[in-house]
Amino acid sequence: MKVLVATEKPFAKIAVDGIRKEIEAAGYELALLEKYTDKAQLLDAVKDANAIIIRSDIIDAEVLDAAKELKIVVRAGAGYDNVDLAAATAHNVCVMNTPGQNSNAVAELALGMMVYAVRNFYNGTSGTELMGKKLGIHAYGNVGRNVARVAKGFGMEVYAYDAFCPKEVIEKDGVKALDSAEELYKTCQVVSLHIPATAETKNSINYALLKDMPKGAMLVNTARKEVINEAELIKLMEERADFKYITDIMPAANAEFAEKFAGRYFSTPKKMGAQTAEANINAGIAAAKQIVGFLKDGCEKFRVNK
Ligand code: 3PG
Structure with a gap:
Protein backbone atom coordinates (compact mmCIF):
# COMPACT_ATOMS: atom_id res chain seq x y z
CA MET A 1 0.00 0.00 0.00
CA ASN A 102 -4.86 21.89 14.97
CA SER A 103 -7.43 24.01 16.80
CA ASN A 104 -5.20 25.36 19.58
CA ALA A 105 -2.73 26.64 16.98
CA VAL A 106 -5.48 28.50 15.11
CA ALA A 107 -6.90 29.91 18.36
CA GLU A 108 -3.48 31.18 19.49
CA LEU A 109 -3.02 32.89 16.12
CA ALA A 110 -6.47 34.55 16.39
CA LEU A 111 -5.59 36.04 19.78
CA GLY A 112 -2.09 36.97 18.57
CA MET A 113 -3.58 38.85 15.63
CA MET A 114 -5.98 40.67 17.98
CA VAL A 115 -3.08 41.85 20.17
CA TYR A 116 -1.13 42.88 17.04
CA ALA A 117 -4.09 44.94 15.81
CA VAL A 118 -5.01 46.68 19.07
CA ARG A 119 -1.30 47.61 19.50
CA ASN A 120 -1.38 49.31 16.09
CA PHE A 121 0.76 46.62 14.44
CA TYR A 122 3.63 47.43 16.81
CA ASN A 123 4.27 50.73 15.02
CA GLY A 124 5.50 52.57 18.10
CA THR A 125 2.23 54.41 18.86
CA SER A 126 -0.04 53.94 21.86
CA GLY A 127 -2.66 51.23 21.38
CA THR A 128 -5.38 49.63 23.51
CA GLU A 129 -5.77 46.38 25.46
CA LEU A 130 -7.94 43.31 25.02
CA MET A 131 -8.87 43.15 28.72
CA GLY A 132 -12.48 44.20 29.25
CA LYS A 133 -13.34 44.16 25.54
CA LYS A 134 -16.33 42.11 24.38
CA LEU A 135 -15.28 39.24 22.12
CA GLY A 136 -17.85 37.48 19.92
CA ILE A 137 -17.02 33.96 18.78
CA HIS A 138 -18.94 33.14 15.61
CA ALA A 139 -19.30 29.33 15.68
CA TYR A 140 -18.36 27.41 18.80
CA GLY A 141 -16.51 24.38 17.45
CA ASN A 142 -13.04 23.17 18.34
CA VAL A 143 -11.31 26.43 17.41
CA GLY A 144 -14.03 28.64 18.92
CA ARG A 145 -13.75 26.80 22.26
CA ASN A 146 -9.99 27.31 22.35
CA VAL A 147 -10.39 30.99 21.47
CA ALA A 148 -12.81 31.33 24.41
CA ARG A 149 -10.32 29.65 26.77
CA VAL A 150 -7.41 31.90 25.78
CA ALA A 151 -9.54 35.09 25.58
CA LYS A 152 -10.77 34.56 29.13
CA GLY A 153 -7.11 34.49 30.21
CA PHE A 154 -6.77 37.94 28.64
CA GLY A 155 -9.75 39.15 30.73
CA MET A 156 -12.06 39.56 27.72
CA GLU A 157 -15.84 39.29 28.12
CA VAL A 158 -16.63 36.32 25.89
CA TYR A 159 -19.84 35.78 23.90
CA ALA A 160 -20.63 33.14 21.27
CA TYR A 161 -23.24 32.26 18.69
CA ASP A 162 -23.46 28.85 17.05
CA ALA A 163 -26.49 27.73 15.06
CA PHE A 164 -25.74 24.07 15.81
CA CYS A 165 -24.36 24.08 19.36
CA PRO A 166 -26.85 24.08 22.28
CA LYS A 167 -26.64 27.21 24.45
CA GLU A 168 -26.08 25.10 27.60
CA VAL A 169 -22.89 23.64 26.09
CA ILE A 170 -21.53 27.13 25.40
CA GLU A 171 -22.53 28.48 28.81
CA LYS A 172 -20.87 25.57 30.64
CA ASP A 173 -17.57 27.16 29.55
CA GLY A 174 -18.47 30.49 31.17
CA VAL A 175 -19.25 32.01 27.76
CA LYS A 176 -22.47 33.98 27.16
CA ALA A 177 -24.48 32.26 24.42
CA LEU A 178 -26.46 34.59 22.15
CA ASP A 179 -29.50 33.78 20.00
CA SER A 180 -28.38 35.06 16.61
CA ALA A 181 -25.40 36.22 14.60
CA GLU A 182 -27.03 39.68 14.43
CA GLU A 183 -27.05 39.90 18.24
CA LEU A 184 -23.40 38.76 18.41
CA TYR A 185 -22.20 41.44 15.99
CA LYS A 186 -24.29 44.17 17.68
CA THR A 187 -22.89 43.24 21.10
CA CYS A 188 -19.19 42.66 20.45
CA GLN A 189 -16.43 45.08 19.49
CA VAL A 190 -14.22 42.18 18.40
CA VAL A 191 -15.62 39.23 16.42
CA SER A 192 -13.57 36.11 15.69
CA LEU A 193 -14.85 33.99 12.79
CA HIS A 194 -14.89 30.20 13.00
CA ILE A 195 -17.61 29.17 10.56
CA PRO A 196 -16.85 26.67 7.79
CA ALA A 197 -17.20 27.62 4.11
CA THR A 198 -20.44 25.98 2.95
CA ALA A 199 -23.14 26.88 0.42
CA GLU A 200 -25.04 28.56 3.30
CA THR A 201 -22.13 30.52 4.79
CA LYS A 202 -20.42 31.76 1.61
CA ASN A 203 -20.61 35.60 1.43
CA SER A 204 -22.68 35.58 4.63
CA ILE A 205 -20.46 38.05 6.52
CA ASN A 206 -21.88 41.10 4.86
CA TYR A 207 -22.65 44.79 5.26
CA ALA A 208 -25.98 44.19 7.04
CA LEU A 209 -24.28 42.09 9.72
CA LEU A 210 -21.15 44.20 10.20
CA LYS A 211 -22.67 47.69 10.13
CA ASP A 212 -24.04 47.46 13.68
CA MET A 213 -20.79 46.43 15.35
CA PRO A 214 -19.84 48.83 18.17
CA LYS A 215 -17.36 51.69 17.69
CA GLY A 216 -13.76 50.55 17.27
CA ALA A 217 -14.94 47.27 15.72
CA MET A 218 -12.51 44.57 14.66
CA LEU A 219 -13.28 41.48 12.56
CA VAL A 220 -10.72 38.66 12.86
CA ASN A 221 -10.85 35.92 10.24
CA THR A 222 -8.98 32.66 10.77
CA ALA A 223 -11.74 30.68 8.99
CA ARG A 224 -12.11 31.03 5.21
CA LYS A 225 -12.05 33.99 2.80
CA GLU A 226 -15.17 32.71 1.01
CA VAL A 227 -17.43 33.50 3.98
CA ILE A 228 -16.71 37.23 3.59
CA ASN A 229 -18.65 39.38 1.16
CA GLU A 230 -15.53 41.34 0.18
CA ALA A 231 -17.28 44.07 -1.83
CA GLU A 232 -19.61 44.81 1.09
CA LEU A 233 -16.76 44.75 3.63
CA ILE A 234 -14.88 47.29 1.50
CA LYS A 235 -17.99 49.51 1.34
CA LEU A 236 -18.37 49.29 5.13
CA MET A 237 -14.69 50.09 5.79
CA GLU A 238 -14.93 53.07 3.44
CA GLU A 239 -17.84 54.37 5.53
CA ARG A 240 -16.39 53.48 8.94
CA ALA A 241 -12.84 54.68 9.59
CA ASP A 242 -12.93 52.93 13.00
CA PHE A 243 -13.36 49.41 11.51
CA LYS A 244 -10.40 46.98 11.36
CA TYR A 245 -10.18 43.76 9.34
CA ILE A 246 -7.47 41.28 10.35
CA THR A 247 -7.25 38.04 8.40
CA ASP A 248 -5.21 34.87 8.09
CA ILE A 249 -6.70 34.18 4.66
CA MET A 250 -5.68 36.73 2.06
CA PRO A 251 -8.77 38.21 0.36
CA ALA A 252 -9.08 38.14 -3.42
CA ALA A 253 -9.10 41.97 -3.20
CA ASN A 254 -5.96 42.10 -1.00
CA ALA A 255 -4.36 44.94 -2.99
CA GLU A 256 -7.49 47.10 -2.69
CA PHE A 257 -7.81 46.43 1.08
CA ALA A 258 -4.10 47.20 1.61
CA GLU A 259 -4.21 50.42 -0.39
CA LYS A 260 -7.47 51.79 1.01
CA PHE A 261 -7.22 50.72 4.64
CA ALA A 262 -3.58 51.07 5.66
CA GLY A 263 -3.27 50.93 9.46
CA ARG A 264 -6.52 48.98 9.94
CA TYR A 265 -6.10 46.02 7.63
CA PHE A 266 -3.70 43.11 7.91
CA SER A 267 -3.43 39.79 6.09
CA THR A 268 -0.84 37.05 6.56
CA PRO A 269 0.89 36.22 3.25
CA LYS A 270 -0.21 32.57 3.53
CA LYS A 271 -2.68 30.88 5.89
CA MET A 272 -0.60 30.44 9.07
CA GLY A 273 -3.18 29.36 11.68
CA ALA A 274 -2.26 25.67 11.70
C1 3PG B 1 -8.05 23.78 8.77
O1 3PG B 1 -9.12 23.77 8.14
O2 3PG B 1 -7.68 22.80 9.44
C2 3PG B 1 -7.21 25.02 8.79
O3 3PG B 1 -7.73 26.00 7.98
C3 3PG B 1 -5.73 24.77 8.50
O4 3PG B 1 -5.47 24.60 7.13
P1 3PG B 1 -3.99 24.27 6.58
O5 3PG B 1 -3.68 22.87 6.94
O6 3PG B 1 -4.07 24.51 5.12
O7 3PG B 1 -3.03 25.21 7.25
Missing part, protein backbone atom coordinates in the same frame (compact mmCIF):
# COMPACT_ATOMS: atom_id res chain seq x y z
CA LYS A 2 1.29 3.44 -0.89
CA VAL A 3 0.43 6.50 1.21
CA LEU A 4 1.13 9.88 -0.37
CA VAL A 5 1.58 13.08 1.63
CA ALA A 6 0.64 15.83 -0.85
CA THR A 7 1.18 19.20 0.80
CA GLU A 8 1.71 22.37 -1.17
CA LYS A 9 2.32 24.00 2.25
CA PRO A 10 4.51 21.33 3.92
CA PHE A 11 4.31 19.97 7.46
CA ALA A 12 7.21 20.53 9.86
CA LYS A 13 9.86 17.82 9.35
CA ILE A 14 9.21 16.32 12.79
CA ALA A 15 5.58 15.73 11.76
CA VAL A 16 6.61 14.02 8.52
CA ASP A 17 8.97 11.78 10.53
CA GLY A 18 6.04 10.84 12.79
CA ILE A 19 3.78 10.12 9.82
CA ARG A 20 6.49 7.94 8.27
CA LYS A 21 6.83 5.96 11.51
CA GLU A 22 3.08 5.19 11.60
CA ILE A 23 2.88 4.28 7.92
CA GLU A 24 6.01 2.11 7.87
CA ALA A 25 5.04 0.35 11.13
CA ALA A 26 1.88 -0.75 9.32
CA GLY A 27 4.00 -2.17 6.50
CA TYR A 28 3.07 0.54 4.00
CA GLU A 29 5.24 2.81 1.84
CA LEU A 30 5.32 6.60 2.28
CA ALA A 31 5.72 8.98 -0.68
CA LEU A 32 6.12 12.75 -0.36
CA LEU A 33 5.00 15.52 -2.69
CA GLU A 34 5.79 18.71 -0.80
CA LYS A 35 5.85 22.36 -1.94
CA TYR A 36 4.53 21.43 -5.37
CA THR A 37 3.81 24.34 -7.67
CA ASP A 38 1.78 22.74 -10.44
CA LYS A 39 -1.36 20.61 -10.50
CA ALA A 40 0.36 18.34 -13.04
CA GLN A 41 2.80 17.26 -10.31
CA LEU A 42 -0.14 16.27 -8.09
CA LEU A 43 -1.88 14.43 -10.95
CA ASP A 44 1.29 12.45 -11.54
CA ALA A 45 1.97 11.69 -7.86
CA VAL A 46 -1.54 10.35 -7.13
CA LYS A 47 -1.46 7.76 -9.96
CA ASP A 48 -0.44 4.80 -7.76
CA ALA A 49 -1.43 6.14 -4.32
CA ASN A 50 -3.84 4.07 -2.23
CA ALA A 51 -4.20 6.80 0.38
CA ILE A 52 -3.45 10.52 0.45
CA ILE A 53 -2.83 12.95 3.31
CA ILE A 54 -3.49 16.58 2.37
CA ARG A 55 -3.88 20.03 3.95
CA SER A 56 -5.65 22.75 1.92
CA ASP A 57 -4.66 20.95 -1.29
CA ILE A 58 -7.46 20.75 -3.87
CA ILE A 59 -8.81 17.27 -4.49
CA ASP A 60 -11.27 17.61 -7.36
CA ALA A 61 -12.76 15.22 -9.93
CA GLU A 62 -9.66 15.49 -12.15
CA VAL A 63 -7.35 14.43 -9.31
CA LEU A 64 -9.73 11.60 -8.37
CA ASP A 65 -9.86 10.44 -12.02
CA ALA A 66 -6.05 10.29 -12.06
CA ALA A 67 -5.89 8.38 -8.75
CA LYS A 68 -7.02 4.98 -10.00
CA GLU A 69 -5.87 3.06 -6.88
CA LEU A 70 -7.17 5.56 -4.31
CA LYS A 71 -9.27 4.37 -1.36
CA ILE A 72 -9.00 7.19 1.15
CA VAL A 73 -8.11 10.90 1.43
CA VAL A 74 -7.49 12.39 4.87
CA ARG A 75 -7.50 16.14 5.20
CA ALA A 76 -5.04 16.75 8.08
CA GLY A 77 -7.06 19.57 9.56
CA ALA A 78 -10.63 20.67 10.10
CA GLY A 79 -12.08 22.28 6.94
CA TYR A 80 -12.66 19.98 3.97
CA ASP A 81 -14.12 22.51 1.54
CA ASN A 82 -11.05 21.81 -0.65
CA VAL A 83 -12.27 18.25 -1.39
CA ASP A 84 -15.05 17.52 -3.88
CA LEU A 85 -17.03 15.16 -1.65
CA ALA A 86 -19.59 14.19 -4.30
CA ALA A 87 -16.81 13.26 -6.74
CA ALA A 88 -15.01 11.29 -4.02
CA THR A 89 -18.18 9.36 -3.22
CA ALA A 90 -18.72 8.69 -6.93
CA HIS A 91 -15.15 7.34 -7.11
CA ASN A 92 -15.79 5.19 -4.01
CA VAL A 93 -13.14 7.11 -2.07
CA CYS A 94 -13.54 7.70 1.67
CA VAL A 95 -12.81 11.26 2.85
CA MET A 96 -11.96 12.10 6.47
CA ASN A 97 -10.74 15.12 8.42
CA THR A 98 -8.90 15.24 11.76
CA PRO A 99 -11.15 17.50 13.87
CA GLY A 100 -9.60 19.35 16.81
CA GLN A 101 -6.01 18.43 16.06
CA GLN A 275 1.39 26.24 10.80
CA THR A 276 3.02 25.05 14.04
CA ALA A 277 5.10 21.94 14.69
CA GLU A 278 2.56 20.85 17.32
CA ALA A 279 -0.45 21.20 15.02
CA ASN A 280 1.42 19.48 12.18
CA ILE A 281 2.37 16.58 14.46
CA ASN A 282 -1.15 16.25 15.91
CA ALA A 283 -3.02 16.48 12.59
CA GLY A 284 -0.43 14.61 10.48
CA ILE A 285 -0.08 11.65 12.83
CA ALA A 286 -3.85 11.49 13.40
CA ALA A 287 -4.27 11.36 9.60
CA ALA A 288 -1.71 8.53 9.33
CA LYS A 289 -3.42 6.56 12.13
CA GLN A 290 -6.84 7.05 10.53
CA ILE A 291 -5.50 5.72 7.22
CA VAL A 292 -4.03 2.63 8.89
CA GLY A 293 -7.28 2.06 10.82
CA PHE A 294 -9.32 2.36 7.63
CA LEU A 295 -7.09 0.16 5.45
CA LYS A 296 -6.51 -2.54 8.09
CA ASP A 297 -9.83 -2.59 10.00
CA GLY A 298 -12.30 -0.61 7.87
CA CYS A 299 -12.65 2.03 10.61
CA GLU A 300 -14.63 4.98 9.21
CA LYS A 301 -14.58 7.29 12.24
CA PHE A 302 -14.25 10.91 11.04
CA ARG A 303 -15.54 10.04 7.56
CA VAL A 304 -17.18 13.17 6.11
CA ASN A 305 -18.67 11.81 2.84
CA LYS A 306 -21.12 9.37 4.41
Whole structure:
Protein backbone atom coordinates (compact mmCIF):
# COMPACT_ATOMS: atom_id res chain seq x y z
CA MET A 1 0.00 0.00 0.00
CA LYS A 2 1.29 3.44 -0.89
CA VAL A 3 0.43 6.50 1.21
CA LEU A 4 1.13 9.88 -0.37
CA VAL A 5 1.58 13.08 1.63
CA ALA A 6 0.64 15.83 -0.85
CA THR A 7 1.18 19.20 0.80
CA GLU A 8 1.71 22.37 -1.17
CA LYS A 9 2.32 24.00 2.25
CA PRO A 10 4.51 21.33 3.92
CA PHE A 11 4.31 19.97 7.46
CA ALA A 12 7.21 20.53 9.86
CA LYS A 13 9.86 17.82 9.35
CA ILE A 14 9.21 16.32 12.79
CA ALA A 15 5.58 15.73 11.76
CA VAL A 16 6.61 14.02 8.52
CA ASP A 17 8.97 11.78 10.53
CA GLY A 18 6.04 10.84 12.79
CA ILE A 19 3.78 10.12 9.82
CA ARG A 20 6.49 7.94 8.27
CA LYS A 21 6.83 5.96 11.51
CA GLU A 22 3.08 5.19 11.60
CA ILE A 23 2.88 4.28 7.92
CA GLU A 24 6.01 2.11 7.87
CA ALA A 25 5.04 0.35 11.13
CA ALA A 26 1.88 -0.75 9.32
CA GLY A 27 4.00 -2.17 6.50
CA TYR A 28 3.07 0.54 4.00
CA GLU A 29 5.24 2.81 1.84
CA LEU A 30 5.32 6.60 2.28
CA ALA A 31 5.72 8.98 -0.68
CA LEU A 32 6.12 12.75 -0.36
CA LEU A 33 5.00 15.52 -2.69
CA GLU A 34 5.79 18.71 -0.80
CA LYS A 35 5.85 22.36 -1.94
CA TYR A 36 4.53 21.43 -5.37
CA THR A 37 3.81 24.34 -7.67
CA ASP A 38 1.78 22.74 -10.44
CA LYS A 39 -1.36 20.61 -10.50
CA ALA A 40 0.36 18.34 -13.04
CA GLN A 41 2.80 17.26 -10.31
CA LEU A 42 -0.14 16.27 -8.09
CA LEU A 43 -1.88 14.43 -10.95
CA ASP A 44 1.29 12.45 -11.54
CA ALA A 45 1.97 11.69 -7.86
CA VAL A 46 -1.54 10.35 -7.13
CA LYS A 47 -1.46 7.76 -9.96
CA ASP A 48 -0.44 4.80 -7.76
CA ALA A 49 -1.43 6.14 -4.32
CA ASN A 50 -3.84 4.07 -2.23
CA ALA A 51 -4.20 6.80 0.38
CA ILE A 52 -3.45 10.52 0.45
CA ILE A 53 -2.83 12.95 3.31
CA ILE A 54 -3.49 16.58 2.37
CA ARG A 55 -3.88 20.03 3.95
CA SER A 56 -5.65 22.75 1.92
CA ASP A 57 -4.66 20.95 -1.29
CA ILE A 58 -7.46 20.75 -3.87
CA ILE A 59 -8.81 17.27 -4.49
CA ASP A 60 -11.27 17.61 -7.36
CA ALA A 61 -12.76 15.22 -9.93
CA GLU A 62 -9.66 15.49 -12.15
CA VAL A 63 -7.35 14.43 -9.31
CA LEU A 64 -9.73 11.60 -8.37
CA ASP A 65 -9.86 10.44 -12.02
CA ALA A 66 -6.05 10.29 -12.06
CA ALA A 67 -5.89 8.38 -8.75
CA LYS A 68 -7.02 4.98 -10.00
CA GLU A 69 -5.87 3.06 -6.88
CA LEU A 70 -7.17 5.56 -4.31
CA LYS A 71 -9.27 4.37 -1.36
CA ILE A 72 -9.00 7.19 1.15
CA VAL A 73 -8.11 10.90 1.43
CA VAL A 74 -7.49 12.39 4.87
CA ARG A 75 -7.50 16.14 5.20
CA ALA A 76 -5.04 16.75 8.08
CA GLY A 77 -7.06 19.57 9.56
CA ALA A 78 -10.63 20.67 10.10
CA GLY A 79 -12.08 22.28 6.94
CA TYR A 80 -12.66 19.98 3.97
CA ASP A 81 -14.12 22.51 1.54
CA ASN A 82 -11.05 21.81 -0.65
CA VAL A 83 -12.27 18.25 -1.39
CA ASP A 84 -15.05 17.52 -3.88
CA LEU A 85 -17.03 15.16 -1.65
CA ALA A 86 -19.59 14.19 -4.30
CA ALA A 87 -16.81 13.26 -6.74
CA ALA A 88 -15.01 11.29 -4.02
CA THR A 89 -18.18 9.36 -3.22
CA ALA A 90 -18.72 8.69 -6.93
CA HIS A 91 -15.15 7.34 -7.11
CA ASN A 92 -15.79 5.19 -4.01
CA VAL A 93 -13.14 7.11 -2.07
CA CYS A 94 -13.54 7.70 1.67
CA VAL A 95 -12.81 11.26 2.85
CA MET A 96 -11.96 12.10 6.47
CA ASN A 97 -10.74 15.12 8.42
CA THR A 98 -8.90 15.24 11.76
CA PRO A 99 -11.15 17.50 13.87
CA GLY A 100 -9.60 19.35 16.81
CA GLN A 101 -6.01 18.43 16.06
CA ASN A 102 -4.86 21.89 14.97
CA SER A 103 -7.43 24.01 16.80
CA ASN A 104 -5.20 25.36 19.58
CA ALA A 105 -2.73 26.64 16.98
CA VAL A 106 -5.48 28.50 15.11
CA ALA A 107 -6.90 29.91 18.36
CA GLU A 108 -3.48 31.18 19.49
CA LEU A 109 -3.02 32.89 16.12
CA ALA A 110 -6.47 34.55 16.39
CA LEU A 111 -5.59 36.04 19.78
CA GLY A 112 -2.09 36.97 18.57
CA MET A 113 -3.58 38.85 15.63
CA MET A 114 -5.98 40.67 17.98
CA VAL A 115 -3.08 41.85 20.17
CA TYR A 116 -1.13 42.88 17.04
CA ALA A 117 -4.09 44.94 15.81
CA VAL A 118 -5.01 46.68 19.07
CA ARG A 119 -1.30 47.61 19.50
CA ASN A 120 -1.38 49.31 16.09
CA PHE A 121 0.76 46.62 14.44
CA TYR A 122 3.63 47.43 16.81
CA ASN A 123 4.27 50.73 15.02
CA GLY A 124 5.50 52.57 18.10
CA THR A 125 2.23 54.41 18.86
CA SER A 126 -0.04 53.94 21.86
CA GLY A 127 -2.66 51.23 21.38
CA THR A 128 -5.38 49.63 23.51
CA GLU A 129 -5.77 46.38 25.46
CA LEU A 130 -7.94 43.31 25.02
CA MET A 131 -8.87 43.15 28.72
CA GLY A 132 -12.48 44.20 29.25
CA LYS A 133 -13.34 44.16 25.54
CA LYS A 134 -16.33 42.11 24.38
CA LEU A 135 -15.28 39.24 22.12
CA GLY A 136 -17.85 37.48 19.92
CA ILE A 137 -17.02 33.96 18.78
CA HIS A 138 -18.94 33.14 15.61
CA ALA A 139 -19.30 29.33 15.68
CA TYR A 140 -18.36 27.41 18.80
CA GLY A 141 -16.51 24.38 17.45
CA ASN A 142 -13.04 23.17 18.34
CA VAL A 143 -11.31 26.43 17.41
CA GLY A 144 -14.03 28.64 18.92
CA ARG A 145 -13.75 26.80 22.26
CA ASN A 146 -9.99 27.31 22.35
CA VAL A 147 -10.39 30.99 21.47
CA ALA A 148 -12.81 31.33 24.41
CA ARG A 149 -10.32 29.65 26.77
CA VAL A 150 -7.41 31.90 25.78
CA ALA A 151 -9.54 35.09 25.58
CA LYS A 152 -10.77 34.56 29.13
CA GLY A 153 -7.11 34.49 30.21
CA PHE A 154 -6.77 37.94 28.64
CA GLY A 155 -9.75 39.15 30.73
CA MET A 156 -12.06 39.56 27.72
CA GLU A 157 -15.84 39.29 28.12
CA VAL A 158 -16.63 36.32 25.89
CA TYR A 159 -19.84 35.78 23.90
CA ALA A 160 -20.63 33.14 21.27
CA TYR A 161 -23.24 32.26 18.69
CA ASP A 162 -23.46 28.85 17.05
CA ALA A 163 -26.49 27.73 15.06
CA PHE A 164 -25.74 24.07 15.81
CA CYS A 165 -24.36 24.08 19.36
CA PRO A 166 -26.85 24.08 22.28
CA LYS A 167 -26.64 27.21 24.45
CA GLU A 168 -26.08 25.10 27.60
CA VAL A 169 -22.89 23.64 26.09
CA ILE A 170 -21.53 27.13 25.40
CA GLU A 171 -22.53 28.48 28.81
CA LYS A 172 -20.87 25.57 30.64
CA ASP A 173 -17.57 27.16 29.55
CA GLY A 174 -18.47 30.49 31.17
CA VAL A 175 -19.25 32.01 27.76
CA LYS A 176 -22.47 33.98 27.16
CA ALA A 177 -24.48 32.26 24.42
CA LEU A 178 -26.46 34.59 22.15
CA ASP A 179 -29.50 33.78 20.00
CA SER A 180 -28.38 35.06 16.61
CA ALA A 181 -25.40 36.22 14.60
CA GLU A 182 -27.03 39.68 14.43
CA GLU A 183 -27.05 39.90 18.24
CA LEU A 184 -23.40 38.76 18.41
CA TYR A 185 -22.20 41.44 15.99
CA LYS A 186 -24.29 44.17 17.68
CA THR A 187 -22.89 43.24 21.10
CA CYS A 188 -19.19 42.66 20.45
CA GLN A 189 -16.43 45.08 19.49
CA VAL A 190 -14.22 42.18 18.40
CA VAL A 191 -15.62 39.23 16.42
CA SER A 192 -13.57 36.11 15.69
CA LEU A 193 -14.85 33.99 12.79
CA HIS A 194 -14.89 30.20 13.00
CA ILE A 195 -17.61 29.17 10.56
CA PRO A 196 -16.85 26.67 7.79
CA ALA A 197 -17.20 27.62 4.11
CA THR A 198 -20.44 25.98 2.95
CA ALA A 199 -23.14 26.88 0.42
CA GLU A 200 -25.04 28.56 3.30
CA THR A 201 -22.13 30.52 4.79
CA LYS A 202 -20.42 31.76 1.61
CA ASN A 203 -20.61 35.60 1.43
CA SER A 204 -22.68 35.58 4.63
CA ILE A 205 -20.46 38.05 6.52
CA ASN A 206 -21.88 41.10 4.86
CA TYR A 207 -22.65 44.79 5.26
CA ALA A 208 -25.98 44.19 7.04
CA LEU A 209 -24.28 42.09 9.72
CA LEU A 210 -21.15 44.20 10.20
CA LYS A 211 -22.67 47.69 10.13
CA ASP A 212 -24.04 47.46 13.68
CA MET A 213 -20.79 46.43 15.35
CA PRO A 214 -19.84 48.83 18.17
CA LYS A 215 -17.36 51.69 17.69
CA GLY A 216 -13.76 50.55 17.27
CA ALA A 217 -14.94 47.27 15.72
CA MET A 218 -12.51 44.57 14.66
CA LEU A 219 -13.28 41.48 12.56
CA VAL A 220 -10.72 38.66 12.86
CA ASN A 221 -10.85 35.92 10.24
CA THR A 222 -8.98 32.66 10.77
CA ALA A 223 -11.74 30.68 8.99
CA ARG A 224 -12.11 31.03 5.21
CA LYS A 225 -12.05 33.99 2.80
CA GLU A 226 -15.17 32.71 1.01
CA VAL A 227 -17.43 33.50 3.98
CA ILE A 228 -16.71 37.23 3.59
CA ASN A 229 -18.65 39.38 1.16
CA GLU A 230 -15.53 41.34 0.18
CA ALA A 231 -17.28 44.07 -1.83
CA GLU A 232 -19.61 44.81 1.09
CA LEU A 233 -16.76 44.75 3.63
CA ILE A 234 -14.88 47.29 1.50
CA LYS A 235 -17.99 49.51 1.34
CA LEU A 236 -18.37 49.29 5.13
CA MET A 237 -14.69 50.09 5.79
CA GLU A 238 -14.93 53.07 3.44
CA GLU A 239 -17.84 54.37 5.53
CA ARG A 240 -16.39 53.48 8.94
CA ALA A 241 -12.84 54.68 9.59
CA ASP A 242 -12.93 52.93 13.00
CA PHE A 243 -13.36 49.41 11.51
CA LYS A 244 -10.40 46.98 11.36
CA TYR A 245 -10.18 43.76 9.34
CA ILE A 246 -7.47 41.28 10.35
CA THR A 247 -7.25 38.04 8.40
CA ASP A 248 -5.21 34.87 8.09
CA ILE A 249 -6.70 34.18 4.66
CA MET A 250 -5.68 36.73 2.06
CA PRO A 251 -8.77 38.21 0.36
CA ALA A 252 -9.08 38.14 -3.42
CA ALA A 253 -9.10 41.97 -3.20
CA ASN A 254 -5.96 42.10 -1.00
CA ALA A 255 -4.36 44.94 -2.99
CA GLU A 256 -7.49 47.10 -2.69
CA PHE A 257 -7.81 46.43 1.08
CA ALA A 258 -4.10 47.20 1.61
CA GLU A 259 -4.21 50.42 -0.39
CA LYS A 260 -7.47 51.79 1.01
CA PHE A 261 -7.22 50.72 4.64
CA ALA A 262 -3.58 51.07 5.66
CA GLY A 263 -3.27 50.93 9.46
CA ARG A 264 -6.52 48.98 9.94
CA TYR A 265 -6.10 46.02 7.63
CA PHE A 266 -3.70 43.11 7.91
CA SER A 267 -3.43 39.79 6.09
CA THR A 268 -0.84 37.05 6.56
CA PRO A 269 0.89 36.22 3.25
CA LYS A 270 -0.21 32.57 3.53
CA LYS A 271 -2.68 30.88 5.89
CA MET A 272 -0.60 30.44 9.07
CA GLY A 273 -3.18 29.36 11.68
CA ALA A 274 -2.26 25.67 11.70
CA GLN A 275 1.39 26.24 10.80
CA THR A 276 3.02 25.05 14.04
CA ALA A 277 5.10 21.94 14.69
CA GLU A 278 2.56 20.85 17.32
CA ALA A 279 -0.45 21.20 15.02
CA ASN A 280 1.42 19.48 12.18
CA ILE A 281 2.37 16.58 14.46
CA ASN A 282 -1.15 16.25 15.91
CA ALA A 283 -3.02 16.48 12.59
CA GLY A 284 -0.43 14.61 10.48
CA ILE A 285 -0.08 11.65 12.83
CA ALA A 286 -3.85 11.49 13.40
CA ALA A 287 -4.27 11.36 9.60
CA ALA A 288 -1.71 8.53 9.33
CA LYS A 289 -3.42 6.56 12.13
CA GLN A 290 -6.84 7.05 10.53
CA ILE A 291 -5.50 5.72 7.22
CA VAL A 292 -4.03 2.63 8.89
CA GLY A 293 -7.28 2.06 10.82
CA PHE A 294 -9.32 2.36 7.63
CA LEU A 295 -7.09 0.16 5.45
CA LYS A 296 -6.51 -2.54 8.09
CA ASP A 297 -9.83 -2.59 10.00
CA GLY A 298 -12.30 -0.61 7.87
CA CYS A 299 -12.65 2.03 10.61
CA GLU A 300 -14.63 4.98 9.21
CA LYS A 301 -14.58 7.29 12.24
CA PHE A 302 -14.25 10.91 11.04
CA ARG A 303 -15.54 10.04 7.56
CA VAL A 304 -17.18 13.17 6.11
CA ASN A 305 -18.67 11.81 2.84
CA LYS A 306 -21.12 9.37 4.41
C1 3PG B 1 -8.05 23.78 8.77
O1 3PG B 1 -9.12 23.77 8.14
O2 3PG B 1 -7.68 22.80 9.44
C2 3PG B 1 -7.21 25.02 8.79
O3 3PG B 1 -7.73 26.00 7.98
C3 3PG B 1 -5.73 24.77 8.50
O4 3PG B 1 -5.47 24.60 7.13
P1 3PG B 1 -3.99 24.27 6.58
O5 3PG B 1 -3.68 22.87 6.94
O6 3PG B 1 -4.07 24.51 5.12
O7 3PG B 1 -3.03 25.21 7.25
